[in-house]
Each structure stands twice: as C-alpha cells, then as structure tokens.
C-alpha cells in the first residue's frame with residue numbers, strides 16, 4: 001500500500017450528521033472526493049440536497065432527513081442503510097447547537113436540549129453502529145466534532161463548553177470499550193471556523209472590537225471548514241489505524257497560549 005492509499009476512503013460507507021451546513025457539509029464533500037459512499041443526515045432537506053449537489057460520485061450517496069434527538073429511530077436508519085449498501089466503516093457527528101447566554105439567563109431545559117444534540121445523539125449513533133450486524137468487518141472509525149471550548153472556558157457559553165467537554169470525556173470511555181472490536185473513537189476540537197452558520201450567528205452578536213479580539217487569539221488566523229474536514233479524513237482513514245481515544249485540536253494555535 002502506498003502512503004497515498006492510506007488516506008483513501010474508497011468503498012467506505014460513512015454516516016455524517018449535520019451534513020446540511022458548515023463543517024458537516026465540507027466533511028461530506030471531502031469524504032466523497034476520497035471515494036466514500038456518504039449518508040447525509042440533518043433536518044433540512046433543501047440544504048442536504050445542496051450538499052449532495054457539491055459531492056463527487058453522486059449516485060452512491062443518500063440524504064436522510066432526520067432529527068438526531070429522535071433516539072428511538074436511530075437503529076432503524078442504520079439498519080436500512082446497511083440493508084441496501086452494506087456495513088458502516090465511518091461516522092462523523094457534526095450536528096451541534098450553540099447557545100450564547102449569560103448563566104443567569106440559563107434554564108435547566110436549555111442544558112438538557114443541547115446535551116441531547118451535542119452529546120447523547122453521538123453516543124446513541126455510536127452504540128448502534130458498533131453492533132456486529134452493522135459495523136464493517138474491517139473495523140470502523142468514529143469522529144465526534146467537539147470544540148476547544150470543551151477544555152477551555154468561554155464567557156456566556158456554559159452549556160456549550162459543558163457539552164463539548166462531555167463529548168471529549170465520553171469518547172475516551174467509548175474508545176476503551178470498543179477497541180477490542182476494532183472500532184476507533186476520536187474527537188476533533190476546532191477553534192473558530194469561518195463561514196459557517198454557527199460562526200456567523202456568533203459574530204453577528206459581537207462588536208467590531210470583539211471580532212478583532214477573536215481574530216487576534218488565533219495565531220494562524222481563523223480556520224476554514226476544510227481544515228476540520230481534513231482532520232476527519234485522517235482519523236477515518238487507515239493512516240490513523242493506531243489512533244483512538246484522542247482529542248485532535250485543530251485551532252490555528254488558539255489553545256497554545
């Protein structure tokens with residue numbers, strides 16, 4: 001096998017949540033360029049179709065309109081993919097939500113709702129995909145998109161920081177539990193990524209000074225969706241066959257200070 005082949009995803013069936021936008025969309029396009037069959041999950045059908053139109057090898061991919069917090073339906077989705085396309089080799093959990101709110105304004109339900117999307121759905125998908133009847137006989141790699149805020153604080157982000165920290169910690173437990181089955185579990189932690197709906201929403205609430213401050217906190221400047229997708233491709237591929245339970249920080253130096 002050449003070193004270039006190590007990064008191939010040819011004939012891999014890969015499920016991506018949050019594929020209708022931003023980082024998840026870029027991951028879907030990048031996986032298709034590496035030869036994967038991609039199953040695109042999010043709630044917005046039109047935006048999923050837009051992602052599909054940007055992908056290579058268009059006939060092999062499939063859109064699945066689905067709210068990732070409908071936990072009882074997850075196994076049915078995996079089962080129907082496997083029945084038609086074969087077993088699953090990869091999973092990227094990109095679906096996520098953010099809430100910028102001072103703690104005084106938080107309510108218990110806000111934490112619970114975000115925890116369901118950002119954390120529980122990742123682990124529920126992982127639980128189903130890991131079953132012998134659904135998981136590729138050659139093993140499987142799962143990547144959860146966390147955040148630098150999973151290990152660093154940020155004002156008015158208590159629920160977001162808490163959920164991303166939980167994702168990072170829980171993935172390590174999963175990695176240990178599933179290693180004997182040849183399943184690798186890792187997180188990717190980006191800092192600020194330009195031109196996603198989540199970032200645009202955050203920047204819209206900031207003064208020009210705060211925006212300049214954010215920029216100056218990234219020694220290499222802000223990142224783009226391809227920077228995160230490339231890290232995911234690596235972790236999904238055979239090039240990362242000995243890597244599990246790690247949190248790959250992709251942050252342009254943000255957390256180096």
Ligand SMILES: NC(=O)c1ccc[n+]([C@@H]2O[C@H](COP(=O)([O-])OP(=O)(O)OC[C@H]3O[C@@H](n4cnc5c(N)ncnc54)[C@H](OP(=O)(O)O)[C@@H]3O)[C@@H](O)[C@H]2O)c1
Nearest residue numbers: 018020021022023042043044067068095096193196197198
């Ligand atoms: N942007 C950044 O700077 C940054 C930095 C660090 C980490 N991240 C993380 O990266 C991930 C992607 O962020 P992004 O910036 O690409 O955000 P985005 O453009 O807002 O995308 C979020 C995606 O999540 C999907 N989603 C949200 N709730 C869902 C639900 N209940 N069921 C199914 N899909 C759902 C959305 O699709 P629908 O609305 O169509 O359902 C959309 O595709 C998130 O986990 C985020 O926390 C982002």
